[in-house]
Amino acid sequence: MRTFIPGEHAPGDIYKLMIGMIVPRPIAFVSSVDVQGVRNLAPFSYFTGCSTNPPVVCFCAAVRTGARPHKDTLENIRATGEFVVNIVSEEFTEKMNATSAEVAPEVDEFALAGLTPLASDLVKPARVAESRIHMECRLREVVVVSELPGGGSLVLGDVLRFHIAEEVLLDSYKIDPEKLKAVGRMGGPTFVRTHDRFDMKRP
Template sequence: MLMNMHVIDPASHAYPEIYKLMIGAIVPRPIAFVSSRDAAGVLNLAPFSYFTGCSTNPPVVCFCSAVRTGPRPHKDTLENIRATGEFVVNIVTEEIAGPMNATSAEVAPEVDEFALAGLTPLASERIAVPRVAESPIQMECRLRQIIEISPLPGGGNLVLGDVLLFHIREDLLVNGKIDPDRLRAVGRMGGPTFVRTRDRFDMPRPK
C-alpha cells in the first residue's frame, strides 16, 4: 500500500527546521562523550550524537562538531583537537547519562567539565588526554583528519580519529564480544529525549 508522503526540499527551509527533521529521523544515535584538553592543559568534556565508527582496519571513529552562531562558532572540543591532535571517546551508559548531559551546558573555555559533571579523569596510556573513569569503554584516539563540511551556522566539521587503544571493563567482554545487558548504553533521539538499549531483537543475516 502506498503511503502519503511529505516532500521537503532543504533548500526552501531554514537550517533549524532541517536540524529537527534530521535528529528526529536519524535515530537512535550513539553518543560520543569526547574528552580533550587545550594547549594549556585545561580539560574538556562534551557529548556528540553525530557519531559512528567508519573503519575497522585500521579502527577509526568519527563524530561531527556543529558550527554555532555567536562569537564562538566552534566548540572547545574541536579547537582542542586541532591544537593537540588527541582525544578520547568515552561510551555513555545509563549510570553516567546525567553527568554527560551536564557537560552539554554552554560554559567558558576555562571551565573543566570533568569537575563540572563530577566525573573522574583517568590517565591514558598513549596520549595526554585523560579518559572518563566512570565510562566502561574508552577509546584513546589520535586525530587522522578534520573535514569541514560547511562553515555556515548549522554546518559541521567531521573529526576522524585512529583508535590507538581500547579500554573495556573486564565484565563486559564475553567470548570476545561486548555484552549489551551489562553495558547499558544510552542513545539520543530528537530534542531532549534519550533511549535505553534494553529492548532488542535478533535477525540472523541471510546466507
C-alpha cells in the same frame, strides 16, 4: 507523504527533521585538552565507526552561532591532535548531560559534572573513569563540511587503544549490551536505553 526541499526551509527546521529521523544515535563522550592542559568533556551524537582496518571512529562538531562558532572540543583536537571517546552508560547520563552546557573554555567539565578523570596510556586527554569503554584516538583528519551556522566538521580519529571493563566482555571480543547499558539520542531532549533488542541471522 510530505516532501521537504532543504533550501526552502530554515536550517534549524532541517536540524529538527534530521535528529528526529536519524535515530537512535550513539553518543561519543569526547574528552580533550587545550594546549595549556585544561580538560574538556562534551557529548556528540553524530558519531559512528568508519573503519576497522585500521580502527577509525568519527564524530561531527556542529557550527554554532555567536562569538564562538566552534566547540572547544574541535579547537582542542585541532591544536593537540588527540582525544578520547568514552561510551555513555545509563548510570551517568545526567552527568554527561551536564557537560553539554555552554561554558567558558577554561571550565573543566570533569569537575563541572562530578566525573572522574583517568589517565590515558598514549594520549594527554583523560578518560572518564565512570565509562566502561574508552577509545584513545589520534586525529587522522578534520573534514570541514560547512562553516555556516548549523554546518559541521567531521573529526576522524585512529583508535590507538581500546579500554574495556572486564564485566562487559562476554568473551575476548564480544561486548555484552546488557552490562554496557549504553544510551543513545533521539530527537529533541529525548534519550533511549538499549534494553529492547532482537536478533536476526544474516541471509
